[in-house]
Amino acid sequence: MSLILDESFDYFYNQEGFGPQINSTPVPESIVEAYRGKLPDALLTYWKAMGWAGFGNGLLWLVDPREYANVLNAWIHGTDFYSKDRYHVFARGAFGNLYVWGERTGPSLHINAPNSMIFPSDKSAAMARGEADLLLQTWFVVCDKDAFDKDDGDDKPLFERAVTLLGRPGPEDMFGFVPALALGGPRRLDHVQKVNAVEHLMFLAQIHPPRVMLDIVKEAKSRGLM
Template sequence: MPDPIAVQQFIDTFPPDAGARVPSDDFLTYGEGRLPSAVLELWRTHGLGWYGGGRVALVDPGTWMPTLQTWFGSAVGSIPFAVTSFGHVYHYDQVDGHDRIQCLDPHFQHNAVVSEDGTTFFTDHLTGSNSHPADLRELHKAAVGAQGELGADEIFYFEPILALGGQVNLDNLAKGNGPEHVSDIHQRIAASRQQ
């Protein structure tokens, strides 16, 4: 395990919200060998749930795995472990023995590698100025003001969806079940392409 100080910059920037809860020993055991040690350290010390006033959540991979399967197929090898308040899904795997953390941006149909190390993902990427949480800071505040705080596994989104011509506008803002909505985006895009 890394020294807890290794991810302190993340905790300083995104302190755990009151609802964050440390998962069971069985849950933690499941994560060992499957996820980066930085994720496990955060699970053990602060838990699953929202961080930074509801801007980033550490999530139960089992809840979000069907979403990745919808996007990438049932054989997808990466594991979802974090999401933003607007449904960007961070997922982890290894390629040729090297760590890889990717971000699925469902709104703009994009998936990209954002880090090759768990600790730097938390301390450099998420806390950096070029991350989704940084880009969406003011929009997140406005969304909370308009819709209230997010519950577990909820996200903010826009209707109509951005990928089908929707606009980023508080009048179009909604919130709801994150895994269902992110999956729904993919299904609606696929259906529109068949028309």
């Protein structure tokens, strides 16, 4: 890309091969400013430079948090997270994983929607030190394509084969398992369909209560291991 936004994003975009962006939607300045102080300035800079867009041929998407507000509410309602912070979905994977920013807790929730799991990682201490941009940039640095892909029952990645079979997902699309994994569906390519992301994520939120997994960092600190 001609504009290197920062070293972290350059690594994500060029070295890890998530560039170029696809299906970019410009973000109105009014929306950028509406999220000022709620999301990291670094993320707002990415929005202004590239818009809401797909990366890695549609493997990962930077998204409009407003479009996923109801989805997020459906996933965290009834959990301790619901009243703990004000959260915003800032990125989504091709198979429906949601990456969530808390205004006080930072990049603190990863919702693995296909498997009905929520992985917490409270970053309140770093946020209190004013390290929101650093946390966001670190999130991009450690992005790995394998982490956003989904394996089939034989532990073989599905994304590229799904793209070949069904076409590249667009901004409103995701690859969903039909029937859903939570309903006993198999992890097989012939059970993957291209579906509307918001509709399918709402459906997944309703069919099985999410399991909240252990916050490994918090647990390690409580045991005096960090």
